[in-house]
Amino acid sequence: MLKSFMPIRKNEEPKSNEITDKELYLNRREFIISAAALALPIKSDGKKLNFTKNQELSTNEGQTSSDVVSNYNNFYEFSTGKTDIVDLAKNLHTHPWSISVEGLINNPKGYDIDELLKLFPLEERVYRFRCVEGWSMVIPWVGFPLAELVKRCQPQTSARYVEFVTLLDAKQMPGQKSAVLPWPYVEGLRLDEALHPLTLMAAGIYGEVLPNQNGAPLRLVVPWKYGFKSVKSIVKIRFVQKQPQTTWNATIPGEYGFYANVNPQVSHPRWSQAKERRVGEFLKRDTLMFNGYAAQVADLYTAMDLTKNF
Numbered sequence: 001m002l003k004s005f006m007p008i009r010k011n012e013e014p015k016s017n018e019i020t021d022k023e024l025y026l027n028r029r030e031f032i033i034s035a036a037a038l039a040l041p042i043k044s045d046g047k048k049l050n051f052t053k054n055q056e057l058s059t060n061e062g063q064t065s066s067d068v069v070s071n072y073n074n075f076y077e078f079s080t081g082k083t084d085i086v087d088l089a090k091n092l093h094t095h096p097w098s099i100s101v102e103g104l105i106n107n108p109k110g111y112d113i114d115e116l117l118k119l120f121p122l123e124e125r126v127y128r129f130r131c132v133e134g135w136s137m138v139i140p141w142v143g144f145p146l147a148e149l150v151k152r153c154q155p156q157t158s159a160r161y162v163e164f165v166t167l168l169d170a171k172q173m174p175g176q177k178s179a180v181l182p183w184p185y186v187e188g189l190r191l192d193e194a195l196h197p198l199t200l201m202a203a204g205i206y207g208e209v210l211p212n213q214n215g216a217p218l219r220l221v222v223p224w225k226y227g228f229k230s231v232k233s234i235v236k237i238r239f240v241q242k243q244p245q246t247t248w249n250a251t252i253p254g255e256y257g258f259y260a261n262v263n264p265q266v267s268h269p270r271w272s273q274a275k276e277r278r279v280g281e282f283l284k285r286d287t288l289m290f291n292g293y294a295a296q297v298a299d300l301y302t303a304m305d306l307t308k309n310f
Contacts, residue, residue, distance in 0.1 A: 047208055047209040048207060048208055049122055049142050049203070049204045049207060049208060049209060050122065051121075051122035051123050051124050051142050051204075051207070052121065052122075052123050052124070053123065053124045054123045054124065054125045057125050057197065057198060058124075058125050058126035058127070058140075059126050059127065059128055059138060059292070060126075061126075061128070061138045062138065063126060063138050063139070063140055064137040064138050064139060064278065064279060064280065065280060066205070066206045068137070068279050068280050069137055069139055069205060069206075069214070070086065070205075070211050070213065070214065071083060071086050071213075072279055073085045073086070073213045073214060074131060074133075074227060074228070075089065075175075075213060075215070075232060076175050076180060076181055076185070077166065077167075077173040077175045077176055077183075077185060077232075077233070078173055078174060078175045078213070079174075079175050080175070080178075080180060085213045086211075086213045088174060088175075089211075089212035089213040090212060091172060092172050092173070092212040092216065092233070093172065094113070094212065094216045094217040094233075095113070095114075095217070096112060096113075097112070097113040097217050097218075097235075098110055098111065098112055098113070098235065099111045099113065099116060099218065099234060099235055099236065099237065100235065100236045100237070101149070101153055101236075101237045101238075102236070102237070102238050102239075103159065103163075103238040103239035103240055104155060104156040104158050104159040104239040104240060104241060105153040105154055105155050105156060105159065105239045106153075106154035106155075106156060107152065107153050107154045108153070109153075113203075113217045113218060116149075116218070117144075117203055119148075119149075119152070120144035120145075120148045120149070121144065122142055122143060122144055122203065122204070123142070123143070123144070124140050124141065124142050124207065125140070125141055125143075125200060126138060126139070126140045126141075127139060127141055127198075127200075127221060127223040128223055128288075128291050128292055128293075129221075129223065129227060129230075130226060130227065130262050130276060130287070130291045131226060131227040131228075132226040132227065132228060132256070132260070132268060132273075133271075134271065134273070134275065134276055134277060134284075135276065135277050135278070135279050136276045136277065136278050136279070137278065137279055138278070139205055140205060140206055140207070141200055141202040141204070141205055141221050142202065142203060142204030142205065142207060142208075143200045143201045143202035143203050143204065143221065144200070144201055144203075145197060145199065145200060145201075146162075146194050146195075146199040146200065146201050146220070147194070147195045147196070147197065147199065149201065149237075150162070150191075150194055150195055153239065155191065155239050156239070158241050159191060159239040159240065159241065160190065160191055160240070160241050160242070160243075161188050161189065161190055161191060161239070161240050161241070161242070161243055161244055162188060162189050162190075162191060162194045162237060162238070162239055162240075163186060163187075163188045163236075163237070163238040163239075163240055163244040164186070164187045164188065164189075164220055164231045164234050164236070164237055165184050165185070165186050165231075165234065165235060165236035165237075165238070166184050166185040166186075166231055166232060166233045166234060166235065167184065167233045167234075167235045168183055168184035168235075170183075181247055181248075181251055182247060182250070182251065185231060185232075185247050186231075186244060186245065186246050186247050187220065187228075187229055187230075187231040187244075187246050187247065188240075188243065188244035188246050188258070189222065189229075190300075191239075192300060193222070193300060196296075196297060196300070197296075198222070198223055198224065198293060198296060198297065199220070199221070199222050200220075200221040200222075200223075201218060201219075201220060201221075202215070202218070202219050202220070202221045203217060203218055214232070215230075215231075215232025215233055216232075216233065217233070218233070218234050219231065219232040219233065219234060220232075220234065223291055223293055224261060224262060224290040224291050224292075224293040224294075224296075224297045225259070225260045225261055225262060225291075226260045226261075226262055228248050228256065228260060229260045243258060246258060254269060255268060255269050255270070257309065257310035258309075259301075259306075259309050259310060260310075261290060261301065261306065261310070262287065262288070262289070262290055262291035263289060263290070263306055263310065264286065264287035264288070264289060265289075265306075265307075266306065266307055266310045273287055274286065274287055275287060
């Protein structure tokens, strides 16, 4: 008995209505990858933090699911993947944890993380968070203004920048065994950026202690800049006169500038920054200048050419 079959079209181009639009295909692929995070269990020790809510400095946009934020991360110290970090980071020891504050200041000091967090009242701020790869989130961070720590350190007049250094420990952070980046990870801000009211030292998200995969026990959050500026698992803060050699800027200076301000008008050499996609959503939206914080921070850069100082 003959089997039914479909005829094979030889040397025949697909019809135009059979071809998936490239942009739609890429969006769908990214969506499937990020949506996988929704099916993963959240990793948190459940420890609640005491804080007040800062409504004035918070966006009123809908928050990204805590499951997504805890399971979809950039943290090259563990992996270049995004959904495997939650497991790779589970053995990071965040207590005890010391942070050295040094450099051109009158009050250098080494702080235990618990001691540091007792010095400043914690507050919750809901910030937009934009990654250079094109995805974004809305996250309720819990922390204290970096400006409060800066003032306590009493910077000397020669201090112009603040440098941040993450933990260097390849046994706990297996990604540091790779040569994908020079380690430890280093980032930096101009002193006036560090003093800006929006700049936050975060110790928690969603009202709980920061999970390891999100940068425990202390990380930087600068909401008008791309995510790679928000260095995680900080062990050293240095006040310096010259612009620090930051990790991504030193590694690929043509792609990652020191300032890293969210700017839809300046494309990354390999993709446009004009659009972004909220993790868990399918369609893209327009990227906002300074990630939507232009009214608060644009005056920091009025004399700068942002196409050169990107």
